Amino acid sequence: MSSVWHSDTLAKKGLKLSHLRLLAALAETGQIGLAAERLNIAQPAASRLLAEVERIVGSAVHSRTGRGITLTAVGEALALRARRVQTELRDAARDIAEVAAGEAGYVRIGSVTGPAIDRVLPALRAARIAAPRVTAEVTVSPSDVLCDQLLAGKLDFAIGRLPDGSSRVLFDFTPIATEPVALVVRRDHPLLQRQNLKPADLLDYDWVLPPPESILSRAVLARLGAYGLPSPPQRLSTASFLLIFSLLLQSNAIAPLARAVAGAYVTGPYASHVLLDIDLGIEVEPFGLVTRAGAILPPVAARLAAAIQAQTPEAL
Structure with missing residues (x-):
C-alpha cells in the first residue's frame, strides 16, 4: 500500500x-x-x-x-x-x-429616527440577551432613502413609510403606529411660566421645522390650521437634530419633534431641554415595516422585525 x-x-x-x-x-x-x-x-x-x-x-x-x-x-x-x-x-x-430560528446571523435594518430610538434599539437590546450571536447594522435615514436602499438590496427591511408615487407598488407595508409629536424648548423658556397655555401662545416665538415637504412639517401646519392658526414664524429650516437642539439652547425657539427623539434630550433632572405642557394632537402618519414586494425575510431578520413590531414604547 x-x-x-x-x-x-x-x-x-x-x-x-x-x-x-x-x-x-x-x-x-x-x-x-x-x-x-x-x-x-x-x-x-x-x-x-x-x-x-x-x-x-x-x-x-x-x-x-x-x-x-x-x-x-x-x-x-x-x-x-x-x-x-x-x-x-x-x-x-x-x-x-x-x-433557522433567527438566533444567529447578520441583519441590515433601516429606520426613520423616532422608531429607531423607541423600537429598534430596545429590540436589539433584547436580542443581545436572547440571541447573542445576532449582529445588526442599523441605518437611520428618511423613508425615501431607506426605500431606495431596500430596492438596491442594501437593507433586509426598513421601519418607515412608503414613498410617494408609482414606486409604492414595489414594496409591502405593514403599519405599526402613528408617531406622536411633542414641542421642545430649553429648560428656562418663558412659556414655562405661563398658566393654561393656549395654542395661539405658541406663535409668539420662532419655530424650527424641517423642510416644507417633510412629513413632520406637513403634519404640524395641518394641525395648526385645524386650530384656525397661521403658519408659525420661522427663521430656520433644518432636519439636523444637533442643530435644532443647539439652537433651542441659544434662543426661545420651539421645535416640534417626534416624542421618541425628544425623550432622548428631556429625561433626567439635569436635562437641558423640556417638553411644553400642551398637546396639540400632532401625529405623523403611520410608519410600518417596509420590505421589497413579495420578499421572504431570512429567519434572523424576520425575528428582529417581529420584535420591533411588538415593542411598546414608554410614554414620556
Whole structure:
C-alpha cells in the first residue's frame, strides 16, 4: 500500500460518516455490541462496518480482548478524528437551528429616527440577551432613502413609510403606529411660566421645522390650521437634530419633534431641554415595516422585525 495519503483518499475509498460514528462509539464503549446499541443498529451490521473500515484504511483498527475490543493506534487516531467530526456536526446542526430560528446571523435594518430610538434599539437590546450571536447594522435615514436602499438590496427591511408615487407598488407595508409629536424648548423658556397655555401662545416665538415637504412639517401646519392658526414664524429650516437642539439652547425657539427623539434630550433632572405642557394632537402618519414586494425575510431578520413590531414604547 502506498505510504502517501492525500487529504481526500479515505473519502474516495468509501469512508463514510457511519464508519466514523462506529469508531467513536467503540472508543467510548469498548464493545461491539454496546457500540451497535448506541448507533441503533444490529451487531452484525456493526461488525460489517468495522470490517469495511479496515479494508478502506488497509490496516487493523481493533483487536479482541476477552469479551471486548481495543482499538489499535490506527483505530485510536481514526476514533479521535471521528469524535471531532461528530462534535463539528453537532455544532453545525446547532448553528443551522439557531439561524433557522433567527438566533444567529447578520441583519441590515433601516429606520426613520423616532422608531429607531423607541423600537429598534430596545429590540436589539433584547436580542443581545436572547440571541447573542445576532449582529445588526442599523441605518437611520428618511423613508425615501431607506426605500431606495431596500430596492438596491442594501437593507433586509426598513421601519418607515412608503414613498410617494408609482414606486409604492414595489414594496409591502405593514403599519405599526402613528408617531406622536411633542414641542421642545430649553429648560428656562418663558412659556414655562405661563398658566393654561393656549395654542395661539405658541406663535409668539420662532419655530424650527424641517423642510416644507417633510412629513413632520406637513403634519404640524395641518394641525395648526385645524386650530384656525397661521403658519408659525420661522427663521430656520433644518432636519439636523444637533442643530435644532443647539439652537433651542441659544434662543426661545420651539421645535416640534417626534416624542421618541425628544425623550432622548428631556429625561433626567439635569436635562437641558423640556417638553411644553400642551398637546396639540400632532401625529405623523403611520410608519410600518417596509420590505421589497413579495420578499421572504431570512429567519434572523424576520425575528428582529417581529420584535420591533411588538415593542411598546414608554410614554414620556
